Amino acid sequence: METIVNEIAEILKSESHFIAKEKALVIYLANLIREIITMAFEQIDDDLIGEYKKQGYQIEKRTIGNY
Numbered sequence: 001m002e003t004i005v006n007e008i009a010e011i012l013k014s015e016s017h018f019i020a021k022e023k024a025l026v027i028y029l030a031n032l033i034r035e036i037i038t039m040a041f042e043q044i045d046d047d048l049i050g051e052y053k054k055q056g057y058q059i060e061k062r063t064i065g066n067y
Helices: 002-014 018-054
Strands: none
Touching: 002 018
């Protein structure tokens, strides 16, 4: 969390124009949200894979990051 706060602070300090700050911040936050949601889906996938393996299924292939 500290890293995120530091990165946001750097964005706010680095841009001189308000609109540029806002744009850089929106891009940063959109990417951060995308990463968090991707991690959540990967966690769900891992849980589902575990459940299916318990039921005797075999997982042939899992693609990651091709969304």
